[in-house]
Amino acid sequence: MKRSPPPVTATTTAWSSSKPPLLRFLHTCHADFLPEATGAVADYIPELGKADPTHFGISLATLDGHVYEVGDTRVPFTIQSMSKPFVFALALDTLGAERVESVIGVEPSGDPFNSIRLNAENHPFNAMVNAGAIACSGLLHADKGDGAFEFIRQALGRFAGRELDVDEAVYASESATGDRNRAIGYLLRTNSVITENVPAVLDVYFRQCSILVTARDTAVMAATLANRGINPLTEEQVVTPYAIARTLSVMTSSGMYDYAGEWIYRVGIPAKSGVGGGILAALPARLGLGSYSPKLDKHGNSVRGIKVCETLSAHYDLHMLNRSDDARHSIIADYNIGKNPSRRVRRPQEQEILARHFQEVRVIELVGTLSLSNVDYVSRRLAGSPRPEFVIFDLRRVTATTRAGARLVAEAFQELAELGVTVILSGIKRTSREWATISEWTRRLGNIRDFYLLDTAIEWAEDQIVYRYGGSIDFLETTELAEQPLLAGLSEAEIADLTALCTVRTYQQNEKVIAAGGEATSLFFLRSGVVHVTLPDGIRLATLTAGMAFGEMALLEPTRSADVLADMSATAYEVAIRDFERFREQHPRAGERIMRNLAQILADRLIVANAKVDLLTSG
Ligand code: GLN
Numbered sequence: 336m337k338r339s340p341p342p343v344t345a346t347t348t349a350w351s352s353s354k355p356p357l358l359r360f361l362h363t364c365h366a367d368f369l370p371e372a373t374g375a376v377a378d379y380i381p382e383l384g385k386a387d388p389t390h391f392g393i394s395l396a397t398l399d400g401h402v403y404e405v406g407d408t409r410v411p412f413t414i415q416s417m418s419k420p421f422v423f424a425l426a427l428d429t430l431g432a433e434r435v436e437s438v439i440g441v442e443p444s445g446d447p448f449n450s451i452r453l454n455a456e457n458h459p460f461n462a463m464v465n466a467g468a469i470a471c472s473g474l475l476h477a478d479k480g481d482g483a484f485e486f487i488r489q490a491l492g493r494f495a496g497r498e499l500d501v502d503e504a505v506y507a508s509e510s511a512t513g514d515r516n517r518a519i520g521y522l523l524r525t526n527s528v529i530t531e532n533v534p535a536v537l538d539v540y541f542r543q544c545s546i547l548v549t550a551r552d553t554a555v556m557a558a559t560l561a562n563r564g565i566n567p568l569t570e571e572q573v574v575t576p577y578a579i580a581r582t583l584s585v586m587t588s589s590g591m592y593d594y595a596g597e598w599i600y601r602v603g604i605p606a607k608s609g610v611g612g613g614i615l616a617a618l619p620a621r622l623g624l625g626s627y628s629p630k631l632d633k634h635g636n637s638v639r640g641i642k643v644c645e646t647l648s649a650h651y652d653l654h655m656l657n658r659s660d661d662a663r664h665s666i667i668a669d670y671n672i673g674k675n676p677s678r679r680v681r682r683p684q685e686q687e688i689l690a691r692h693f694q695e696v697r698v699i700e701l702v703g704t705l706s707l708s709n710v711d712y713v714s715r716r717l718a719g720s721p722r723p724e725f726v727i728f729d730l731r732r733v734t735a736t737t738r739a740g741a742r743l744v745a746e747a748f749q750e751l752a753e754l755g756v757t758v759i760l761s762g763i764k765r766t767s768r769e770w771a772t773i774s775e776w777t778r779r780l781g782n783i784r785d786f787y788l789l790d791t792a793i794e795w796a797e798d799q800i801v802y803r804y805g806g807s808i809d810f811l812e813t814t815e816l817a818e819q820p821l822l823a824g825l826s827e828a829e830i831a832d833l834t835a836l837c838t839v840r841t842y843q844q845n846e847k848v849i850a851a852g853g854e855a856t857s858l859f860f861l862r863s864g865v866v867h868v869t870l871p872d873g874i875r876l877a878t879l880t881a882g883m884a885f886g887e888m889a890l891l892e893p894t895r896s897a898d899v900l901a902d903m904s905a906t907a908y909e910v911a912i913r914d915f916e917r918f919r920e921q922h923p924r925a926g927e928r929i930m931r932n933l934a935q936i937l938a939d940r941l942i943v944a945n946a947k948v949d950l951l952t953s954g
Contacts, residue, residue, distance in 0.1 A: 374630030374638035382508030386629035392550035396558035415609030423462035427578040457526040473529040506545035557615040557623025603654030614640035662712035668700040677794035702732040705740035731762025745776035760785040761792040814882040837908035842901040849899040855889035864905025
C-alpha cells in the first residue's frame with residue numbers, strides 16, 4: 336500500500352494543540368477511575384448527602400503557576416477538614432508556635448477524625464483531627480473575637496488566590512446536627528484548651544468547614560503549601576515558611592486520620608482529605624494536587640481521590656522519601672587561567688607573569704542549586720588541590736540557593752578568607768534573589784568582590800597577579816610602533832617609513848573608534864589607553880592596551896565585524912589599508928613578515944578560543 340506523505344501543514348499548530356504529557360496522564364487517571372463506584376457520600380451532615388456522586392475533578396498546580404484541570408474542577412464543594420492545615424498554619428503565624436503548641440499536640444492519634452479521645456495531657460492529639468481543629472479555631476477566636484471567621488475566610492482565599500464564599504446550607508445543616516463536635520468543644524473547655532464561649536468557637540469551626548472551594552482551588556492551595564507559603568499564582572507569601580514546614584509535618588503524620596500511616600507508606604506525599612469529597616496533596620518544592628469526588632471510604636477519604644494520588648505517586652515515583660541527588664553535577668567547569676585566560680590581550684611582560692602564576696587564579700563554574708551537599712562538595716574539591724590566591728565562583732547558571740547552602744557558602748568563604756584566598760563572584764546580579772540569600776549570610780565577611788561578567792572577574796584577578804608579581808599595568812604609558820607584535824622583526828628604516836604613513840588619533844572615553852558593519856579601510860596600532868572590541872550583541876571579545884593592533888582584520892576582510900570603543904582616553908596610529916598595501920609592495924620582506932606575525936596572532940587567539948569551547952563541552 337502506498338503511504339501518503341505526512342502532511343506538511345503547520346507543525347506549530349499540531350504542537351501547540353497537543354497536550355503536555357502530565358495533562359495526558361491526568362486524563363488517563365480520570366478515565367480509569369471514573370467507573371469506580373465504591374464508597375458512599377457522607378450524610379451525617381444531611382446537606383452533604385445531596386452531593387452528586389458522579390462528579391469527579393482532578394487539578395494539579397505547578398510551582399511556576401500552571402494549573403492543569405481535568406473533569407469537574409470548577410464544581411464547588413465544601414472544604415470541610417481540608418481547612419484544618421490552613422487554619423493551623425494561620426494560628427502558628429498569628430499566635431506564635433509556643434501558644435499553639437501549649438494546647439495542641441503533634442502526635443498521630445490513630446483514631447478517626449471525629450474521635451472524642453484526648454491525649455495523656457488532655458489536649459488534642461494534633462490539629463488535623465476535629466478536636467485539634469476546634470481547639471485551633473478556639474485560639475483564633477480568643478484572639479480575634481467576632482472577626483475570627485472572617486479572618487480565616489480571607490486567609491484561605493489568599494491560599495486559593497481568590498475570594499471564597501460559604502455554603503450557608505451546609506453550615507446550617509452541620510450547625511443543627513453537629514452534637515459530636517459540640518461534645519468535643521465542651522470536653523476541650525473542661526480541660527482549659529478552650530477558655531471561652533464554646534458555641535461561638537464551634538460557629539467559627541462549622542463555618543470554616545463550609546467554605547466553598549473547587550478542585551482547582553484546592554490544587555492551588557496545596558501548591559502554596561508545597562511552595563513554602565508563596566501562592567504560585569499570585570506570588571503572595573501567605574504564611575511563613577516556618578508555619579508551612581510544621582503544617583506539612585502534621586499533615587504527613589496525621590492528615591489522613593487512621594489511614595495516615597498507610598498513606599505515607601504507600602503514597603509518600605503530605606495530604607489532607609475532607610468529608611465533602613476533596614483531597615489535597617502537597618509535594619514540597621514540586622506540586623499541589625486537588626481532587627474532588629464525593630464518595631468516601633470507611634476512613635472518610637474520597638475513594639477516587641486516593642486512587643489518583645496513589646497512581647500519580649507510583650507512576651512518577653514521587654514518594655518524598657525516595658529522592659536522590661548527585662552533588663558532583665553542581666560543577667560544570669573547573670579550571671585556572673592557564674587554560675582559560677580572560678579576553679584581555681596581554682603585553683609580553685604581563686604574559687610572562689601570568690604564565691608563571693597561572694595556578695593562582697582558579698575558576699569554578701557552578702550550576703543548579705547551591706545546596707548543603709553541593710556546596711560541601713565544592714569546598715572539598717577546592718581543599719583537595721593546591722591553594723590558589725584567587726577563586727572565582729561563577730554563579731550565572733545557579734538557579735536556587737537553599738538556606739543551608741547559603742550558610743555553608745558563608746562558612747566556606749570565611750575559611751578561605753582566613754587562608755588568605757580572595758573570593759570573587761561572577762554571574763550574579765545584586766538585585767537577584769540568590770544575591771539576597773547569599774549576602775544575608777556573607778554580610779559579616781565584609782565586601783565580597785563581584786563582577787557580573789565572568790571575563791571581567793578573570794581579568795581583574797589577572798591584573799592582581801600581575802601587580803603582585805612585579806608587573807605594572809600603566810595605562811598611560813605610550814608605546815611606539817616598534818614595540819607592536821604585529822610589526823615584530825621590521826627594521827628601523829621600515830618602521831620609520833610606516834610611521835610616516837600613519838596619522839595619530841585621539842579618542843575620549845566611550846568614544847566609538849570602529850563601528851561594526853562599516854567599511855574596513857584602515858588598521859590601528861594602539862599607542863596609549865585601553866579599548867575593547869565588542870560584538871553588536873554586547874559580547875566583549877577582547878580588551879586591548881597600548882602596543883596592540885586592532886582593526887587588523889581589515890587586511891583580510893572588507894567589512895568591520897565588531898565595534899571598538901575606548902575604555903578611557905586613548906591614542907592610536909591609524910594607517911589606511913591603501914597606504915599599508917603600498918608599503919607592503921615597496922617593502923616585500925617586511926610585508927611578508929607582517930602577514931606571518933598576523934597569522935601567529937590569529938593562531939594564538941584560536942588556541943584560546945578552542946580551549947574555552949573544550950572546557951564547556953568536557954566540563
Ligand atoms: N465538618 C466536618 C466535621 O467536623 C469535617 C470532618 C472532615 O472533613 N473529616 O465532622
